[in-house]
Amino acid sequence: MPQSSPVINPFETAKRQIDIVADLLKIDSGTREVLKHPKRELTVNFPVRMDDNSYRVYTGYRVQYNMARGPCKGGIRYHPQVTLDEVRALAAWMTWKCAVVNLPYGGAKGGVICDPKHMSHGELERLTRRFGSELIPFIGPEMDIPAPDVYTDSQTMAWIMDTYSQEKGYSVPGVVTGKPIAIGGSEGRGEATGRGCAYVIREAAPDVGLKLKGASIAVQGFGNAGSVAANILHDEFGANVLAVTDSQGGIYKADGLNLHGVEEHKKKTGSVVGFPGSKPLSNEEVLELKADVLIPAALENQLTSKNAGKVQAKIVAEAANGPTVPEADKVFFEKKITVLPDILANAGGVTVSYFEWAQNIQGYSWSLAEVNDRLNKVMTESYARVHAVAQERKVDNRTAAYVVAIQRVVDALRIRGFFP
Numbered sequence: 001m002p003q004s005s006p007v008i009n010p011f012e013t014a015k016r017q018i019d020i021v022a023d024l025l026k027i028d029s030g031t032r033e034v035l036k037h038p039k040r041e042l043t044v045n046f047p048v049r050m051d052d053n054s055y056r057v058y059t060g061y062r063v064q065y066n067m068a069r070g071p072c073k074g075g076i077r078y079h080p081q082v083t084l085d086e087v088r089a090l091a092a093w094m095t096w097k098c099a100v101v102n103l104p105y106g107g108a109k110g111g112v113i114c115d116p117k118h119m120s121h122g123e124l125e126r127l128t129r130r131f132g133s134e135l136i137p138f139i140g141p142e143m144d145i146p147a148p149d150v151y152t153d154s155q156t157m158a159w160i161m162d163t164y165s166q167e168k169g170y171s172v173p174g175v176v177t178g179k180p181i182a183i184g185g186s187e188g189r190g191e192a193t194g195r196g197c198a199y200v201i202r203e204a205a206p207d208v209g210l211k212l213k214g215a216s217i218a219v220q221g222f223g224n225a226g227s228v229a230a231n232i233l234h235d236e237f238g239a240n241v242l243a244v245t246d247s248q249g250g251i252y253k254a255d256g257l258n259l260h261g262v263e264e265h266k267k268k269t270g271s272v273v274g275f276p277g278s279k280p281l282s283n284e285e286v287l288e289l290k291a292d293v294l295i296p297a298a299l300e301n302q303l304t305s306k307n308a309g310k311v312q313a314k315i316v317a318e319a320a321n322g323p324t325v326p327e328a329d330k331v332f333f334e335k336k337i338t339v340l341p342d343i344l345a346n347a348g349g350v351t352v353s354y355f356e357w358a359q360n361i362q363g364y365s366w367s368l369a370e371v372n373d374r375l376n377k378v379m380t381e382s383y384a385r386v387h388a389v390a391q392e393r394k395v396d397n398r399t400a401a402y403v404v405a406i407q408r409v410v411d412a413l414r415i416r417g418f419f420p
């Protein structure tokens, strides 16, 4: 995965995005201040025993940004470059994401500064359980429900669920989502982010005059979201995936990559790089490739004022959180490139997280077909709503998605009133 730029502070970006929409919606200054501040922030420094019996202190964060619409929801990421401001931005984005697809949730995010690629399974388990135990007073099915994010997965969630349940004295599956199916995870959650992204691309394609059958696709970040979106676009909608990248670099094939082969190669070697028959391509080059659809599916700040003018895609579908900075958005709007913003394009993950939580609370599980049907409905309706607002207000899809989301959060804030 490419490294996020240290220059652009994602929380500054997040606040600028709020200002743009607050101006449009003529939101009063008090409410605007509420929208621009996280409600609650936790920073913990905690020791972890390493395999050589030494101890290291790690720093972790959980930011509960806004809970006007319901319990907070959002992932936990493990990455060496995690900062509090990044977690704040991601928590704000979760708030808008849950609102744009109309889930009864607020937004949160967590992060631990660590390098999971250089930690053993045991070290990761001890780090996760200790961080999870620090979170116990702040999380719960009715308060804040973590999920996987960058470099965390269903195993991470199983450890948090178990740590929380040990403390309570009974099993609490609804405390996290993205769990393994054996302990209350949902069918379809693993591929939901990529599947939701593919559905939104499918809905947007006719609006830009694009036929997905035979359309060309480029993906930055062949991880959970990017690889699933690419596979669905190819297998179910007949698109041609020309290029994919990961943290080591990328590959390109003019007449389309054999994705199943690429996956096998990645499993064997740890990277897509060097896939037989492909040409090498960097994480920067993939963004400028001539392809109908570009899917940034890695980290923040990839599309900036420096490279936005060189993007050739008709659709930029943000499977990642925050890959485009506001200057790049302006360029895309002028160039009539359709951006499917992160809070909509990658909302499939949290949507199926919501289904998982609802199943846990009901004590009842749904079939894969039922999960995917409901996901399809949520993504289709949410895209239609955002597209209609974009047309009405003559704004880009990001602004439209924020208009829908922020209006819903503001309605909830106003109807509840400010305490006391």
Ligand code: GLU
Binding pocket: 073, 074, 075, 076, 097, 145, 146, 147, 148, 149, 150, 177, 178, 321, 346, 347, 349, 350, 351, 353
């Ligand atoms: N980490 C994912 C996201 O950024 C999923 C969050 C969730 O399922 O709560 O949307």
